Amino acid sequence: MTPKPQIGLIGLDFDWTLMNHNPGGPKVPPETIGILTELCEEGIFCGLASGRYWWEMRDELAAQGLPWGDPFPSFFCTRETFIYWVGLDALEPDVEWNTARRAEMRELVHQISERQTAWRLSLEAAGLHPKRWWLWGDYGLEVNMGNPEDAQRARLVLAELSAELPLAETHRNGSLAHVVLTTATKGGCLRHAAETRGLRPDQVLAFGDSANDLSMLDGRFGLRSATMANGDDEVKAAVRANGGWITEGVASTGIHELLHEFRLRGWYA
Structure with missing residues (x-):
């Protein structure tokens, strides 16, 4: 810099x-x-x-x-994930970026959908019990653990479980643990x-x-x-x-x- x-x-x-x-x-x-x-x-x-x-x-x-x-x-x-510029009368999407990310997102969400039942069982086996569980088609996996401490523990478990997926990475936001698109x-x-x-x-x-x-x-x-x-x-x-x-x-x-x-x-x- x-x-x-x-x-x-x-x-x-x-x-x-x-x-x-x-x-x-x-x-x-x-x-x-x-x-x-x-x-x-x-x-x-x-x-x-x-x-x-x-x-x-x-x-x-x-x-x-x-x-x-x-x-x-x-x-x-x-x-x-998706980039837009705000014009005078309309939104201007970054078409090339957004198109590539949407294709990758579809693949990632499909991969998670095939594994999410096993992932949830793994969390429960680790003593972690999700309050709510969402698989978003435009975002990835979002798991509400009820508090930041359990969310961080869940994130670490999900990081291990998703390590085989090249498009995945994990993060935490408050009480939420996520598996999201690493290319975004x-x-x-x-x-x-x-x-x-x-x-x-x-x-x-x-x-x-x-x-x-x-x-x-x-x-x-x-x-x-x-x-x-x-x-x-x-x-x-x-x-x-x-x-x-x-x-x-x-x-x-x-x-x-x-x-x-x-x-x-x-x-x-």
Whole structure:
């Protein structure tokens, strides 16, 4: 990475990163809305990387006074897999990327479907009893274990069970353990999105708070990274190891804190 950041693209996790779900205040404060709007207008690509469906994020942001694509977000990665750019009148999919990922996703989901009964029995044999179990056709396997500790234990078991599948990797998000598409991931999406706009990976700044954000925070894709005061300890350790930043503010307050500091330092491309 270059010593001085020259950020041209910013990727934000959604829940507990951009959106602060603590009661009693705005989920996205006006100053964060303001700086994201300004950066988009100045030509910095600012977008979202989430497991959520895009229309869920659109509706949540509209409730916070942030109209979708006007001008934020410039782009989004939905289901941690599929990339879209937000145009004036329509979404502009990254057709080549999305088509390839959909084909791989179909294969991965088929492979999981053939194994999921045995996997569930293996979890139960290890003393792990899923609360809910979903196999999503556009995402992969999602297992609700009820608490983060059991979710991490389940993730490790699933990692062993899915090791024979070249398209699979595992991660955890809160109380959920996942088997997802290794050729996608939030970090992979952000790197590809940047490349399509002529940007190097080290010109990307990613923000996240949870273990399912690690692919864009731990340096494996060459991205710069940040987390907030509410980030998981595992995430903070990964960001430190990547030479990144940890804000004093929580969620979107911390995002504004760091984006404003970057502006004062002249760290945008």
